Amino acid sequence: EAGVAQSPRYKIIEKRQSVAFWCNPISGHATLYWYQQILGQGPKLLIQFQNNGVVDDSQLPKDRFSAERLKGVDSTLKIQPAKLEDSAVYLCASSRWTNEQFFGPGTRLTVL
């Protein structure tokens, strides 16, 4: 079974630029999550989708972050404009059951 795929793996941008990350979950997983992991910390949930609907986006900085999962499969996370403090690893995870989330390798974002 293929795992969660993410791209790109690394991205370097300057502050105020825009960036987008892509995630393809495990086939059949209805729930998709985006997490932000700052160096030395545990992942923090940004947004959770159930199929193509948003379940929880309470910790998503909506003034600059947006995410969509239009067809209930792939998802994109966008930051516009980026700030220095957005430098982090952005992890996508998917699950069939809430007890076990499968994580992708993440996208490491560096904002200069």
Added chain:
Amino acid sequence: GESVGLHLPTLSVQEGDNSIINCAYSNSASDYFIWYKQESGKGPQFIIDIRSNMDKRQGQRVTVLLNKTVKHLSLQIAATQPGDSAVYFCADLRASYGKLTFGQGTILTVHP
């Protein structure tokens, strides 16, 4: 606010020794407590979980203990191997929401 925290940021052991990683939590409403392993450049990987109404659960070389009286969680790894070197996170799960809250992590280093 609700949080899951760790006592020690680093743990260094010799190959073959048993390792114990500790975690304190504050959210009594959690349904599950989960341990994740994160290797460099990878996303977190599920190790083992324990339902909040249990005290102990064993897996292959790993045991999780839950002490609800003092709100303490531990992960025991038997016969630790160099491949166990990673960052270990505890997390708590509110099953009805599918919301996973991670602690800060412990770096485990296993010396051959």
